[in-house]
Amino acid sequence: MSTPDAKILVVDDVADNRDLLLRRLARLGFQQIDQATNGHEALAAIDATDYDLVLLDIMMPELDGFGVLEALKRDGRINELPILVISALNEIEPVVRCIELGAADFIVKPFNPTLLRARVLSTLEKKALSDLTRNELKRKQLELNEARTLQLSLAPPPFAGTIAGRSLSIDVLLDPAKEVGGDLVDHFRIDDMLVLALGDVSDKGAGAALMMARTHAMLRALTARPDAADLFREPQQALGILNTALAAGNDSCMFVTFLLASLQLATGSLTYVRAGHIPPFHRNGTGKVARLRCMGGPPLGLVEDTAYQADTVMLNPGDRLLVLTDGFTEAHDLADSVYGETRIEEFLADLAPSEARPLKRLVGQVRVFEAGRPAFDDMAAILLSLEP
Amino acid sequence: MQIQIKDAGSTATVTMVGRLDISGAEVVALPLATLSGSKNGLFIDMAGVTFVASIGLRHLVAAAKAVGRRGGRLVLLNPNAAVAEVITTSGLADLLLIERDGASQS
Numbered sequence: 001m002s003t004p005d006a007k008i009l010v011v012d013d014v015a016d017n018r019d020l021l022l023r024r025l026a027r028l029g030f031q032q033i034d035q036a037t038n039g040h041e042a043l044a045a046i047d048a049t050d051y052d053l054v055l056l057d058i059m060m061p062e063l064d065g066f067g068v069l070e071a072l073k074r075d076g077r078i079n080e081l082p083i084l085v086i087s088a089l090n091e092i093e094p095v096v097r098c099i100e101l102g103a104a105d106f107i108v109k110p111f112n113p114t115l116l117r118a119r120v121l122s123t124l125e126k127k128a129l130s131d132l133t134r135n136e137l138k139r140k141q142l143e144l145n146e147a148r149t150l151q152l153s154l155a156p157p158p159f160a161g162t163i164a165g166r167s168l169s170i171d172v173l174l175d176p177a178k179e180v181g182g183d184l185v186d187h188f189r190i191d192d193m194l195v196l197a198l199g200d201v202s203d204k205g206a207g208a209a210l211m212m213a214r215t216h217a218m219l220r221a222l223t224a225r226p227d228a229a230d231l232f233r234e235p236q237q238a239l240g241i242l243n244t245a246l247a248a249g250n251d252s253c254m255f256v257t258f259l260l261a262s263l264q265l266a267t268g269s270l271t272y273v274r275a276g277h278i279p280p281f282h283r284n285g286t287g288k289v290a291r292l293r294c295m296g297g298p299p300l301g302l303v304e305d306t307a308y309q310a311d312t313v314m315l316n317p318g319d320r321l322l323v324l325t326d327g328f329t330e331a332h333d334l335a336d337s338v339y340g341e342t343r344i345e346e347f348l349a350d351l352a353p354s355e356a357r358p359l360k361r362l363v364g365q366v367r368v369f370e371a372g373r374p375a376f377d378d379m380a381a382i383l384l385s386l387e388p
Numbered sequence: 389m390q391i392q393i394k395d396a397g398s399t400a401t402v403t404m405v406g407r408l409d410i411s412g413a414e415v416v417a418l419p420l421a422t423l424s425g426s427k428n429g430l431f432i433d434m435a436g437v438t439f440v441a442s443i444g445l446r447h448l449v450a451a452a453k454a455v456g457r458r459g460g461r462l463v464l465l466n467p468n469a470a471v472a473e474v475i476t477t478s479g480l481a482d483l484l485l486i487e488r489d490g491a492s493q494s
Contacts (some may be wrong), residue, residue, distance in 0.1 A: 203443050203446065204445055251450075253450035253453060257442070257478060257479075258442075276478040295479055297479055298483065299478065299480070302449060302480075302483060303483070376409075380438070
């Protein structure tokens with residue numbers, strides 16, 4: 001901000017003091033100067049005008065300088081509006097109190113023109129810098145919020161109903177630890193198959209989000225290919241293509257653990273490939289939980305031309321399949337213990353058939369476990385339930 | 389995370405103690421990148437690492453690949469059972485070689 005543009009408010013009950021300050025400031029080139037004669041007038045002026053600096057006397061009738069500072073501190077404006085306190089030479093304790101209340105600096109009466117100039121200009125310079133930083137932060141926050149909305153919209157809605165004669169429900173959850181994150185979750189139908197996908201990028205924040213969006217876009221692009229049904233009937237084929245594309249030129253070695261599974265709706269046969277991802281949890285009709293541990297290969301993006309291996313299990317009516325990211329299992333409590341996999345197995349074993357959308361409850365349990373610690377990692381999960 | 393580096397010319401041993409989580413990964417990132425660009429053998433003493441997150445694995449893999457590209461090798465020494473299991477479950481056992489030295493495990 002150049003000097004003439006700065007808006008300054010001079011607050012003093014003594015007309016001579018105000019006139020002197022006004023003349024000095026005018027001589028420094030300031031043209032937009034208002035005045036107030038007590039604290040109430042000052043607060044009214046500050047409400048009405050966006051000042052860059054306030055010169056504030058302490059001892060005034062009606063409402064003194066302390067009262068003005070306390071009011072500005074209460075509503076947080078003290079952090080955005082610098083106040084230079086005007087004090088007499090013998091007023092050290094009041095000055096200290098003003099600075100504790102948030103005043104930027106002080107000047108003593110009688111005014112030394114050189115000192116006044118230095119204090120005013122340096123305070124304005126700091127204000128301009130902090131305005132710049134604040135605006136930049138605000139802009140970045142807006143961008144991140146927009147990115148978050150976009151990312152969350154990549155997760156499909158949950159489903160409950162009948163597909164190809166099979167009654168089933170799919171619960172879906174995506175909860176980035178920061179505004180955006182590196183977890184991805186998806187489900188879609190191809191031909192006579194239901195495809196489930198869950199991925200976790202080995203990082204957090206904006207970089208991971210870009211990798212996540214890229215992986216997701218490539219996965220969806222595969223569904224548009226003429227040979228899509230073949231690629232997903234043998235999901236190791238689809239995963240191999242994704243891996244080769246992600247591994248090309250990936251010097252930073254950012255990787256994606258991935259679980260891709262295709263359910264044959266007619267038979268209940270589930271073919272899955274686990275690319276370094278946490279083994280999924282399979283609960284049968286009797287409530288027993290087993291893990292799908294077959295290792296299909298390394299995470300996506302690390303080893304070009306990997307030949308991934310698939311495994312097949314049968315899902316029967318009443319069965320459930322839970323796939324989640326390590327944001328659940330590696331959540332930490334205050335003593336640095338992890339939430340672990342046993343609690344997830346218990347959660348799945350105890351699930352009542354009637355509970356709709358239980359994943360939110362699982363997140364709630366993890367949050368209770370974390371006991372207020374900031375979210376450690378992104379969370380994503382997908383729960384497939386075949387109706388009995 | 390605290391690290392100690394013992395330079396032995398063409399090889400180096402990096403001893404890590406603590407949690408290789410996000411903040412731990414920040415500590416090891418630069419030393420690992422530097423050493424993996426210049427050493428033919430990089431030994432990471434993992435006995436004191438209590439937890440490893442995927443971001444930590446990423447830095448280890450990046451270093452292992454960098455050393456491997458020049459014909460050298462990166463070896464993880466004596467990771468505890470939980471850390472070794474994370475590496476195996478994550479499908480990284482072929483990229484991150486693990487060696488155990490009975491004497492130094494006590």
